[in-house]
Amino acid sequence: MSSTPPRTVFEADFTTALCQIFEEHISFNKVLGLQVTALEAQAAEATVAMRPELIGHFAHHRMHGGVISATLDALGGLAVMTAIGDRHRDELPAARLQRFNKLGTIDLRVDYLRPAIGERFRARAEVLRLGSRVASTRMEFMDAQGRLLSTGSAAYMVS
Amino acid sequence: MSSTPPRTVFEADFTTALCQIFEEHISFNKVLGLQVTALEAQAAEATVAMRPELIGHFAHHRMHGGVISATLDALGGLAVMTAIGDRHRDELPAARLQRFNKLGTIDLRVDYLRPAIGERFRARAEVLRLGSRVASTRMEFMDAQGRLLSTGSAAYMVS
Amino acid sequence: MSSTPPRTVFEADFTTALCQIFEEHISFNKVLGLQVTALEAQAAEATVAMRPELIGHFAHHRMHGGVISATLDALGGLAVMTAIGDRHRDELPAARLQRFNKLGTIDLRVDYLRPAIGERFRARAEVLRLGSRVASTRMEFMDAQGRLLSTGSAAYMVS
Amino acid sequence: MSSTPPRTVFEADFTTALCQIFEEHISFNKVLGLQVTALEAQAAEATVAMRPELIGHFAHHRMHGGVISATLDALGGLAVMTAIGDRHRDELPAARLQRFNKLGTIDLRVDYLRPAIGERFRARAEVLRLGSRVASTRMEFMDAQGRLLSTGSAAYMVS
Numbered sequence: 001m002s003s004t005p006p007r008t009v010f011e012a013d014f015t016t017a018l019c020q021i022f023e024e025h026i027s028f029n030k031v032l033g034l035q036v037t038a039l040e041a042q043a044a045e046a047t048v049a050m051r052p053e054l055i056g057h058f059a060h061h062r063m064h065g066g067v068i069s070a071t072l073d074a075l076g077g078l079a080v081m082t083a084i085g086d087r088h089r090d091e092l093p094a095a096r097l098q099r100f101n102k103l104g105t106i107d108l109r110v111d112y113l114r115p116a117i118g119e120r121f122r123a124r125a126e127v128l129r130l131g132s133r134v135a136s137t138r139m140e141f142m143d144a145q146g147r148l149l150s151t152g153s154a155a156y157m158v159s
Numbered sequence: 160m161s162s163t164p165p166r167t168v169f170e171a172d173f174t175t176a177l178c179q180i181f182e183e184h185i186s187f188n189k190v191l192g193l194q195v196t197a198l199e200a201q202a203a204e205a206t207v208a209m210r211p212e213l214i215g216h217f218a219h220h221r222m223h224g225g226v227i228s229a230t231l232d233a234l235g236g237l238a239v240m241t242a243i244g245d246r247h248r249d250e251l252p253a254a255r256l257q258r259f260n261k262l263g264t265i266d267l268r269v270d271y272l273r274p275a276i277g278e279r280f281r282a283r284a285e286v287l288r289l290g291s292r293v294a295s296t297r298m299e300f301m302d303a304q305g306r307l308l309s310t311g312s313a314a315y316m317v318s
Numbered sequence: 319m320s321s322t323p324p325r326t327v328f329e330a331d332f333t334t335a336l337c338q339i340f341e342e343h344i345s346f347n348k349v350l351g352l353q354v355t356a357l358e359a360q361a362a363e364a365t366v367a368m369r370p371e372l373i374g375h376f377a378h379h380r381m382h383g384g385v386i387s388a389t390l391d392a393l394g395g396l397a398v399m400t401a402i403g404d405r406h407r408d409e410l411p412a413a414r415l416q417r418f419n420k421l422g423t424i425d426l427r428v429d430y431l432r433p434a435i436g437e438r439f440r441a442r443a444e445v446l447r448l449g450s451r452v453a454s455t456r457m458e459f460m461d462a463q464g465r466l467l468s469t470g471s472a473a474y475m476v477s
Numbered sequence: 478m479s480s481t482p483p484r485t486v487f488e489a490d491f492t493t494a495l496c497q498i499f500e501e502h503i504s505f506n507k508v509l510g511l512q513v514t515a516l517e518a519q520a521a522e523a524t525v526a527m528r529p530e531l532i533g534h535f536a537h538h539r540m541h542g543g544v545i546s547a548t549l550d551a552l553g554g555l556a557v558m559t560a561i562g563d564r565h566r567d568e569l570p571a572a573r574l575q576r577f578n579k580l581g582t583i584d585l586r587v588d589y590l591r592p593a594i595g596e597r598f599r600a601r602a603e604v605l606r607l608g609s610r611v612a613s614t615r616m617e618f619m620d621a622q623g624r625l626l627s628t629g630s631a632a633y634m635v636s
Contacts, residue, residue: 074225112265112266128588136425155473159451266632292636307446314584314632349531372505374504377578382551387547424588426542426546
């Protein structure tokens with residue numbers, strides 16, 4: 001888990017397990033360097049730190065668009081997990097985590113507004129609708145100053 | 160460059176330089192492990208090999224959706240480079256490569272149809288329209304047997 | 319139904335009912351003037367004729383982008399209906415038609431490549447994947463000469 | 478123009494001309510029944526009233542998804558016009574209106590969250606970035622109670 005524990009609306013057990021899945025078990029999230037910073041009832045936030053491997057344009061020292069799309073996809077999925085976790089608060093953490101096995105991205109759109117240049121970025125995803133089969137999310141990718149660099153939307157299969 | 164040189168419609172100089180930019184200079188493409196296999200007049204192909212870091216779902220040994228979206232975005236950009244390279248065949252390779260400095264993704268959509276499970280994947284992008292300011296592409300992500308796993312579309316700024 | 323019956327792989331009853339739903343019962347499709355021209359096992363085609371009400375740019379006599387997005391959305395849905403109809407060929411037409419009640423668009427992307435100027439246009443949609451819950455489609459909008467004017471992709475809820 | 482004049486940050490001449498172009502000259506917007514309700518510096522709002530022709534699902538009395546996608550596309554374009562109008566406030570209205578001739582949608586995504594059932598709907602679009610060549614917008618479609626029914630994002634060519 002990230003050095004400072006994330007802001008969370010969930011019990012410690014669930015929070016710890018969710019962050020571990022997201023930051024450790026999903027290997028590619030580790031390559032991206034995603035660190036969860038907030039788990040809300042229907043939203044999630046994470047940070048990404050710039051590293052040489054994440055560069056997309058050597059000349060301009062710009063983050064690769066693929067890092068951004070991968071981050072927004074991953075974070076949308078995490079937000080859906082918080083929404084499912086919130087809807088089933090009556091279940092034990094283990095039972096709720098079990099529900100995430102079926103989660104999968106149906107489709108994703110990313111709009112690149114401004115070049116991602118900087119040392120640290122912040123991403124936020126919120127669930128617009130959680131249905132019994134499909135969830136829809138909206139995502140934002142910002143620089144350290146909170147300037148909007150990219151936006152995204154995605155649909156996820158939830159069962 | 161990949162061990163076997165790519166199928167190409169361009170002169171050796173241009174092909175070598177383009178592959179080097181794509182496979183080496185764009186650092187994150189190296190993380191993805193993209194290897195160019197074809198450069199056509201308005202299209203490009205590459206392969207990606209499965210590696211533990213690229214996993215998205217630990218239980219199912221499935222490739223992370225972010226690897227796919229990043230690959231399709233990168234490959235769409237490469238296809239636009241071939242289209243620009245083709246349109247300006249009267250220019251020296253260096254002059255044509257110079258034109259790629261302004262290339263940037265405007266937006267991207269990816270549809271995930273089937274889980275990406277396997278050892279080697281193939282991606283293809285083709286340019287549907289190259290304008291003076293904007294280019295549009297369509298992309299496909301397939302397994303080794305040619306089964307369609309994901310599709311994408313993207314718009315790129317070209318000047 | 320259109321003056322000439324559509325090319326179809328389905329029995330007459332099913333074809334007639336499906337065209338009637340699509341062309342008559344879905345009121346807005348009538349405003350668009352959609353005429354079914356083909357029903358395949360996993361694909362559908364229709365034509366749209368230019369009319370003054372469908373104009374988007376008065377100066378250029380160009381078809382409104384919204385006519386194109388609406389047409390592609392409707393046609394993607396029709397293609398999903400053919401795929402469902404094909405999967406349940408053992409059922410009576412009425413039972414299969416009943417299945418379409420739950421159909422709904424999850425999301426849609428349209429890429430506008432070239433202005434739609436002309437008297438008659440053709441749209442085609444094919445199903446890339448029909449799951450038990452979600453279907454994905456790919457669509458094309460062409461002029462009378464078969465030139466690609468717009469492309470689309472969409473996801474549909476099927477149950 | 479709509480019966481009640483729209484809330485606006487622009488001079489009367491420009492506002493009147495812009496509403497006339499949007500509501501009258503773009504024929505298909507008239508079919509949709511779009512009425513401008515607000516013109517801000519980088520955003521626009523309009524209403525749509527339900528009519529039998531706009532129905533998409535006869536059984537459920539639901540608005541056709543194509544009406545929503547067409548509305549969001551049109552409104553995103555209007556928001557880009559306000560942003561261009563705002564950037565060139567030093568120019569006469571006629572000169573600014575001239576700039577809209579080159580405006581065209583590059584691509585559009587719409588997410589359908591909840592069925593559009595009701596008598597009156599409201600749509601809002603805001604410009605996330607206005608570049609010299611391309612603009613990006615984000616759109617929302619709501620019912621009379623302000624509940625979010627659909628969201629959209631689009632890219633527009635501006636020169």
